[in-house]
Amino acid sequence: MRRWNGWGDDSIDFSINSDALAFLQQRIGKGLPATDATLAQACSGVPASRLPAHRLVSTTGEVRMRNSLGQSLPDWLKMRFGKIDSFPDGVAFPESADQVRELLAYASACGAAVIPYGGGTSVVGHLSVPHGAQPVLSMNMSRLSSLLNLDKKAQLARFGAGVFGPDLEAQLRAHGYTLGHFPQSFEYSTLGGWVVTRSSGQQSLRYGRIEQMFAGGKLETPAGTLDIPTFPASAAGTDLREMVLGSEGRIGILTEAVVRVTPLPECEVFHAVFFPDWDAAQEAIRHIAQAKLPLSMLRLSNATETLTTLTLAGHKKLIAALETYLGWRGCKENKCLLMIGATGHKATVKNAINTAMRIARKQNGVPVGQAMGQKWKQNRFRSVYLRNSLWQQGYAIDTVETACDWPKVKGMMLAVEQAATDALAECGELVHTYTHLSHVYAQGASVYTTFAYRLSGNYEQDLARWQTLKAAVCEAIVSIGGTISHQHGVGTDHAPYLSAEKGELGIAAMRHLYRHFDPSGMMNPGKLLPPEETASI
Amino acid sequence: MRRWNGWGDDSIDFSINSDALAFLQQRIGKGLPATDATLAQACSGVPASRLPAHRLVSTTGEVRMRNSLGQSLPDWLKMRFGKIDSFPDGVAFPESADQVRELLAYASACGAAVIPYGGGTSVVGHLSVPHGAQPVLSMNMSRLSSLLNLDKKAQLARFGAGVFGPDLEAQLRAHGYTLGHFPQSFEYSTLGGWVVTRSSGQQSLRYGRIEQMFAGGKLETPAGTLDIPTFPASAAGTDLREMVLGSEGRIGILTEAVVRVTPLPECEVFHAVFFPDWDAAQEAIRHIAQAKLPLSMLRLSNATETLTTLTLAGHKKLIAALETYLGWRGCKENKCLLMIGATGHKATVKNAINTAMRIARKQNGVPVGQAMGQKWKQNRFRSVYLRNSLWQQGYAIDTVETACDWPKVKGMMLAVEQAATDALAECGELVHTYTHLSHVYAQGASVYTTFAYRLSGNYEQDLARWQTLKAAVCEAIVSIGGTISHQHGVGTDHAPYLSAEKGELGIAAMRHLYRHFDPSGMMNPGKLLPPEETASI
Structure with a gap:
């Protein structure tokens, strides 16, 4: 069964060998394992739902708890320390676009915010439930997962957008095809999540980023349905797909996506x-x-x-x-x-x-x-399980990633690692930090840095430690001229740094565009755009 | 010198051989050559300018006439028959982004509309000057044409956006590089024009469409400057480049563009x-x-x-x-x-x-x-000169192009050719029509159809003939499910067909987005969006 407070299936352990553990201890000191909160403890804090009953909406405590967070380090801290303090008031599992429309109308009528939930693998706070008086509906897309059409001549496949990576590949493989999109989160992330966060898979050099694969689809928005037809290319004004890509739930719910597929490789x-x-x-x-x-x-x-x-x-x-x-x-x-x-x-x-x-x-x-x-x-897809076993040894693992042009790549790597080292030195801690370039282009590369450091065993202190680290590395990224994300997206954690690359006019244009589809601001409020806006919602 | 009423340099003739002429006569009848209006006649209709004097704005009749049209067939009819009935009130030749900003402020203060003018090669009416009480300023970008920076390590080149194709390639070739963007209009079209109309060159299979080459740049808009930095890739929300691509002058003036270049091929x-x-x-x-x-x-x-x-x-x-x-x-x-x-x-x-x-x-x-x-x-780049010599023989040449998924390609080709044949049969004329696929993708292809038919020698009749033909082929394209343009853009001629692929919600989103950058609607009014809007400007 899927872990409620960590990565992946709870039958899978990917434990660290004793030499590696000794290596880590030698570099940053011995970890201090803490006791995790239990599932019952985590669910005990779920308050009464503020949503009226609806046949498609579950208000069960455990369901609401399991849909309240993603996989960022602050999300983990909340789960492990039993500090989850904000839950959706209900979780819907729509099985059709009609049901999505019905649920959007219901949420609108209740004055509720809607958070689209794919596989819950966001590492930047896309799924965080805002505090405040507004009720929140989580829209879990996992039941919209079928292969609806495969056109072999055009190499196009239409899927329900809630399909998980392995299920998507299995349905294509039965016909001799593949999408070839393999982010590290592949096993638990969804097609719709990939599209709205501009995901990039490990073999993007052959298959492209999700941007190049996404050919069209259907988006249900508070303002109506956006139905984007497929063309191999077009010069007809603004590309509507680009309004959906990277929209992070701010403009609506992607129910179907058509993707470009290829025959299984030889x-x-x-x-x-x-x-x-x-x-x-x-x-x-x-x-x-x-x-x-x-x-x-x-x-x-x-x-x-x-x-x-x-x-x-x-x-x-x-x-x-x-x-x-x-x-x-x-x-x-x-x-x-x-x-x-x-x-x-x-x-x-x-x-x-x-x-x-x-x-x-x-x-x-x-x-x-x-x-x-x-x-x-x-x-x-197993190395990510290391995060579980290291946590049990008292270590936190976090990552940041950016992309920049070749002349900046080495300086970026050094600056991000140095910023992390300096930030944790302030907290009196060492950090084991290392970097790889995982996606390369003629113009530059992504720079992906991992940090391993000790947990204190105290929630507030560990959150502060992470905040110090995260702010330092994000500031390094934008000061050197990298994008705040190459593949993880913006969510809440990167939103404060977005203006550095979009400019005030660009941010305002994004906000203006999203409001067209979502006039009342009910869609995933507080995500993607810089925080100034959240005050007005 | 550049022809004022046809294609290209007036020292270049690409005349049709006698066998080919006989072939055409046999298929659609003997052409009826008419007498062209003179340059003096074309300029004689230029009215007094409604713009106040400005040191950067020319109000000379010939300059205004030469900036009043593109290369579409209705544009040719106006030029050849001496029927140009709408001219910009002034033409500016800015030499810096500062001057562009100054000119936008001037236009705004005068209540003038602004039409960005690159190389004047639009074949879909991007440059048409609206009738009405509003004065019109044409912004001729040809003096913003320098290579500002070449980063060989990142393979990025920054240019003034008004640079013409041959000048751009010459500046890169001096350093051993090429952009590789060769649309048929290459000799007279500009980098900025390519970007804002989503151009595609003859070797797009290697070099990509302009969308793939355009890495960033600077856009001057009535709402301020949009400065788009370069990243090899990004997952940071909406891609601002996509707001510029295909915007056809509706949101501002592109002054600089950074493009992805490659070393000259072996x-x-x-x-x-x-x-x-x-x-x-x-x-x-x-x-x-x-x-x-x-x-x-x-x-x-x-x-x-x-x-x-x-x-x-x-x-x-x-x-x-x-x-x-x-x-x-x-x-x-x-x-x-x-x-x-x-x-x-x-x-x-x-x-x-x-x-x-x-x-x-x-x-x-x-x-x-x-x-x-x-x-x-x-x-x-010479075959396009045939249009001049065929006109002299009394024949019109026009083209339409679309793109669709593979299962629709053959049906599209047959339907477009049949629609043209039927439309001209209504006018009692034959049409020589033929098609090629010029850009192919894994998912489908562009379908590019050429029409040769006789001119009547009467302006109104020839315009009506073209209108009948154009409507018939555009309706065929959208009814079969092609995009209204693969590489020419939308302009005025394709605007009525755009809703078929964008939907009402998509069109409204585009309109809403453009208004953010251009609150008063002064930028290239009447272009790109369906005509309903023009009434409100």
């Missing part, structure tokens, strides 16, 4: 290459990206992430042998690991890998074959 | 392949597009366009020999010509062409080498 490989240091590795990955090869993934870890990955892998003797070999080839303590994926026809895959390796070797890259890549593929 | 080839008939050819081009090969162009002519191309080519004996060979290989009277371009590294180009040819041969495609492709490349 083959898929993941190769690992080590570089002596970051500069060589970044130069190689930039040249590979700019060569526009038909690869499916490029993922470059910095030296600390490479060290962490090798430590987490276990297999101490094997890794020692590998490190000896790499050392002899010039890849020593500053070595960086690049993972290169290619997917498609055999001949194309072979050519692409060969060309990429040629570029890598020019920067002293040392290819080490497919074993590490295969391991990565096996664990691609 | 090699470029264009191969020709013939197919026995349309069905085989379409099947081949769809499979090639869906194989996602690194090609730069796929352009498939139907049987009538193929026949027309061969006839226009001249070289009667060579063509006869080619046709004998093709006939022997099964490509007879229904044969269709596919042009395949590939651009980039030599090895990649070779692989891509080989794979494409393998797919083509499965559909009985007959490759005939590179000679025809080279000829096409030489004449890629």
Whole structure:
């Protein structure tokens, strides 16, 4: 069964090996495990619902508790410490667009706010329930999950937008097709969630971001239904899909999405290459990206992430042998690991890998074959379970991500890591921080940084610690000129930093546009736009 | 010097050979050449300006006349018959964003409408000057044309948005780079015009549409400056670039645009392949597009366009020999010509062409080498000059284009051609109509149809003839489910058909968004949005 207070299925544990734990303890000190609140404790705080009864709306305490949060670190703190202080007044599970329209009308009549809920995997507070007098209806989309149409000639598939990643892929695979969208949250995130948060999957280099996959669909808004037809391309004014992409529930509920699919690939490989240091590795990955090869993934870890990955892998003797070999080839303590994926026809895959390796070797890259890549593929959706086991050891894991043009990439990485280190030093704590570039483009890359640090065991102190860290890294990102998010979205946590890239005029334009679809401001209030607005809702 | 009443430079004639002329006469009858109005006659109708003097605004008659129209067929009728009945009251040639802001403030103070003018190549009425009491300022952007910055590491170039295609490419080529955007209007269209009309170039398969190239920029709007920074990708809410793309002057004036560029390619080839008939050819081009090969162009002519191309080519004996060979290989009277371009590294180009040819041969495609492709490349920007020489022979040439998903492509081509034939039959005239697919995608293709028919020599009759034809083909497009434009935009001519794809809610959202940037409705009124709105301005 799905964990109510952590990641994933509660039958799956991905525990940390003793060497890795010792490594972490040596770097940031021994964790202080605390006792988690129980499910009963978490539900005991659910107040009476302020919504009138409706046949499609559940007001059961546990259902409301399970739909009250996402997966951000402050969300975890609330769940683990039993501090959830805001719950939707009811949760609806619509099974059709008609029911969504009926529920929007009901919410409007009750003066309720509506929070669209996909898989509950947001890490930036998209699902937080606002405090205040306004009742809140959570719209859980999980029952709108069918493949409604597959047009093989046009390679277009229409789905209910609440479909989860694995269910979507299974329905396509039965026909020999794939969408190819694999964010780390794949197992629990939904198609609709991907679209409205501009998600990007691990193999975006081949399949594109969700923006490139989303061909059309249906959105139910307080102002009516927006039905977006599919065209391969169009010059007919403003692209309505772009009003839906990244709208984070502010303009309505996506009930159906048409996506661009491809036949299942003939083959898929993941190769690992080590570089002596970051500069060589970044130069190689930039040249590979700019060569526009038909690869499916490029993922470059910095030296600390490479060290962490090798430590987490276990297999101490094997890794020692590998490190000896790499050392002899010039890849020593500053070595960086690049993972290169290619997917498609055999001949194309072979050519692409060969060309990429040629570029890598020019920067002293040392290819080490497919074993590490295969391991990565096996664990691609499991490593996120580490968050559970580290929590049990008294450690918090958080991540931030941005994207910037190539000239800023290295400086961004250094600044974000430094900001985190400085911020936790203020709290008297060490942080184990490491970074990878997970999505690369001809113009630049995403920069994805992970922070591991100790929990204090005190809710207020841990929340303050996170707030200090988060503010410091977000300020570093915007001051260097990165976007506040490459793939997680804005939600509540990034909203204060959005003006830095949109400008006041841009923010006002977004607000103005959303109000067209949602004149009363009932849709996911307080999310995405900077907080000044929330006062007026 | 640039022709004031036709296409291109008046030192360039691209005259039709006698066989091709005979071919056309045989199909639709002998043309009736009429006498064109003179430049002096066209300027004689320019009334007194209603704008107060401003040091940056020219009110000279000839300048105002030359900025009053684009290149649509109704625009040509007005120019050739001396029937231009609406002129801007003044034309400004700003040299900086400051001057643009100053001019917007001036226009606002005068209660004037502003029409942004790039290269004047619109074929859908983007530049038409509204009748009525409101004075009109044309903002000619041609002096904002410099390369402001080239970041080779990030492959980003910042230009003044008024830069013409050849000037843009020349400035990049000096540094070893190219944008690769080659619409047929390339020689006279501008970067800013491409962005705000969602232009697509002939090699979009490699370089992308302008949407994919446009990375950021600066827009001066009545509500202030919108400064859009560059990111390789972002999940931070609504993408502001998408508010600018396709906005057709309704929200402001683009003064700078940053575009994604690439190093000049190592090699470029264009191969020709013939197919026995349309069905085989379409099947081949769809499979090639869906194989996602690194090609730069796929352009498939139907049987009538193929026949027309061969006839226009001249070289009667060579063509006869080619046709004998093709006939022997099964490509007879229904044969269709596919042009395949590939651009980039030599090895990649070779692989891509080989794979494409393998797919083509499965559909009985007959490759005939590179000679025809080279000829096409030489004449890629010259064939549009044919419009001048055919006009002199008493013939009008017009085109429409759309895009739709693969299952609709053939039906769309047949319906558009039939609609044109039926419409002109009503007027007692024949039409020579032919079609190609010029931009292909995994999901579908653009469908580009050309019409040649006789002019009557009477302005009102020729305008009515065009109106009948245009309405019939646009209705066919929307009834079959194509977009009203794949690459020309909306302007005035397509505005009545936009609701078919945007829906009333979508149209209202666009209108609402534009008003945010332009509260008084002074920016290019009457364009893009359906005509109901114009009454209220």
